[in-house]
Amino acid sequence: MQRRTLLKLGLGATAVLAVAGGGLALLRPGLEGGRMTASAKVVFKAVARGVLDGTLPKDEVAREAALEAHLKRLDDTLAAFPRATQSELSQLLALISAAPGRSTLVGLHTDWEAATAPEIQQALQGMRTSSLAMRQQAYHALRDLTNAAYFADPQGWSALGYPGPLII
Template identity: 30%
Template sequence: MHDTALQPPHLSRRNLLKIGLMGTAMLGTVSLTASLSGCSASTPASGYLILRSSDMPFLRALIPVMLDGAVPTGQMPQAVEGTIKSLDHSLAHLSPEMLKLTMQLFDVQSMAVTRGPLTGVWGSWENASANDVRNFLERWQNSSLSLLRMGHSSLLQLVMMAWYSRPEAWAHCGYPGPPTV
């Protein structure tokens, strides 16, 4: 009988550096490709300060999954749109370097050539089910690549900060709101 248990890969310092360099090269290539091909339009979508039209399908698929359980089903569309507006406002106040990195993260999600292999969502985000999005988040959260784990953490923090900065989110967690002065 053969032992079918999976053995974790041996990560030496050299292998870790190789993985980091490959990830950096990959994101740099994706960003350059997106910029040159016009997929990464720097013009914001109508009514937004930072977020582009190409970012919207991803965010509209991602946010309901992240807010599941915190928002009643009937209020989800308004919560998603409000969270996107809050996220846009927050992004407008990031440092230029942090904004650049965040937009590269969104570029990876919007380009079909990187979306499929990195997220497991091979079609468009508009056609992704909630289960597809959950699988993507779990894949990144538990990835052996630190770059993907950092991407998961960034997405989680961005969306949660955008949602919980909104007054309609406060009641769910028992926060009465800021004191009146």
């Protein structure tokens, strides 16, 4: 394959992905009225399982309760974001909640709900170390939002060995 053909193929694929992602974001946004849609909650719950593995409770019932509380905190946080930030995040969530976007942008070929924590971690690591800035930015957004919302709750601090703020 010649270099020119490869460049044309890459540009064509990028254009198709952008149009498909934009159309998908209009049809199934990740945020509606500043709140997460059901598909966005599935994405963030899976990301939390990958990012927070080892800090979540071991008991399944306690683990689910912690994840649900995390999603509530995250939803409240996202609702306070500026409209422009919400719009960008909505587009990202719409794109990666669909199979083509999840596979292309995240590198995860299993549904979010069915993916194991190691599979999610491997996909996130691929995003983190990608040569594409867009994949790295998406990784940082997903990871940072997950960590910020989870560790905003003092109950999560013990997993880090953080005793809490000093009383002065």
